[in-house]
Amino acid sequence: MHPAILGILTIALGVGACIGYFFLSNLFLDKVLFPPRGPNAGRNINRANLIRPWLFLFPALFVLGLYLAYPVFATLWLSVTERTSSGNIWVGFENYTQMLGEEKFWEAMRNNMLWLIVVPAASTGFGLLAAQLTDRISWGNIAKSLIFMPMAISFVGAAVIWKLIYDTRPEGSDQIGLLNAIYLFFGGDAPQTWLTLPFWNNFFLMAVLIWIQTGFAMVILSAALRGIPEETVEAAIVDGANPFQVFFKIKVPQIMGTIVVVWTTITIIVLKVFDIVFAMTNGQWETQVLANYMYDKMFRANDWGVGSASAMIIMLLVTPILVWNIRNARKEMR
């Protein structure tokens, strides 16, 4: 069968099954189980209303539980067991000690810390700059769309885009990578292979994520800047503040809450991001990060124990944000 037809067929089946569940289950509840008529109409309506929320929630709770909650515990379990021919056996913290003894793991940790500092800071910084600057000019919305555009590009696509920028040709021939061309134009001595320069290559990889995330930060911060009451800004100007003072002393403090939210959101993305490193260096030349290390262990080395242990490290790193999020949500609900 033609793959397109097969595709359409499978799509229809998947979506159809989903619509069918909601429609038929409600029909069953209203027509067969507790029909809202007859001698017990009132009681039936109440009973139906007790059941219906769970009918509505069931598929969502099912996938949430199965795909997000259960794996947390299953991975925790895997991380303290070893896979043998006779099933998983308890090994305690052996996987963790093995992982902590590996140089590659510490390299991933060091790089990840670097990513966690640089990427959110740079994205938020550039985003704030872009938000502030574009707010005041007539073509600001177009400029915003264009800066925002990389958000739509996949990490893999972005990796290809930036690999072209970092491309290196032998000395003497025309450079086709923009970075080398600029480097030589400004008096660099020889073309560099940017992605293999130890330590600095991390920053070349981070540039990709910063490029993608700046648009996100800009959009959110720009909305926050718009929300600042104009009186505070006008009062500062009347008092003789210059534009920089207005920005740093009046505006930034008022949107501090939003800056923190943007910062943490990007932090979570950094911890999960794996495609960029996977596509561009695959962790070679000292660019390993945790997410790629984990993928390596799980699917290349087939070491589920150590792989799960490193996944638990990622979980551990997001836990403070998780707790903070829930506390904030509860505060709002009250």
Add this chain to the structure above:
Amino acid sequence: MNNIAGTKSSLVWAVHISVAVLVIAWLLPTIGLFVSSFRTADQIATSGWWKSLFAQEQTFTQRAAAPDTQVQIDGLYVIEGQIFEGDERPAIQTWGISSRAVDAFVPGEVAELRRGGTVTLNADGTYRMENTEEFGGSRGQRIFITAEVPPEFTFDNYYTVVFDPNNIDGMAKAFINTLTVTIPATIIPILVAAFAAYALAWMDFPGRALLIAAVVGLLVVPLQLALIPLLKLHNDIGIGKGYIGVWLAHTGFGMPMAIYLLRNYMVGLPRDIIENARVDGATEFQIFIKIILPLSFPALASFAIFQFLWTWNDLLVSLVFLIDSTGETTVMTKQIIELLGTRGGNWEILATAAFVSIIVPLIVFFAMQKYLVRGMLAGSVK
């Protein structure tokens, strides 16, 4: 705030220029790839894409006509012809007959051939070979030409990457596979999450607050944790690697975001409408279908865009839950990774393949940006 006292005009100019610089810096990478995807392999390999709009000096090899076309004129053996095939006649700068001196002569000069005779190449590409004896051999004389080639763009790369049925690196199948993953993985979570969000926003039942807190918590759980346990589960219940598995996975991973966004929106809908409908005897199912869903369109649209972009651009979930050893179900992101490995230097293939995968999300992005922004503002900041 343009006209407030104290805004100096010099500063306004600085703002304009800084924004322009920022926009160009953010656009250039993508433009580079876009331009490259329309150039030939030779052009990409020999000059930067930013030079593609200008004429390029290029050296290439042509052959004069074979000796069996020679004619005898006034006792001389002569081969004449036009060195360029086709209509294109780049302006010849220099030429040569040996690979060690490709720029030995300028147009109009006469070169001595090693095996006797002379050859002259004119600026318009016509040449004349003369000899007192017969030209031997079976192949024509090699001539090296250095010429200014005008900028040239081609759709050939796109043809090769998308339509050529003989190209094993082609993206056509991966494109369809990506669609097959993306469409259900966008629609199913919306449906499921909309019902759940409605229940969490407007229905009263014990444990509601706890569930909402759980959804917020799950928002940040890294999906890396889910890979091995779920792959095992999929294998145990028999779906293994395949579309059903990947849809379910995307549905699960997108669910917290979907419920969170949609609930935030639905809570803000006017209570009167819902109460009135209830009083009029509408069932909850009818209220949901006829009132809530239409009113929630902006929120549904914004989540749909998120989920679409996320599933379209995803690599990890497809890698783990979909793509098997046959490679029949490969998606575009994975196909590009393969190309990066095997065709790392073939920029014409890579650039075009990357652009094919980028173009759909870009169209969606520019068409639906309004909803995307709205969703982001509802999701990230209250």
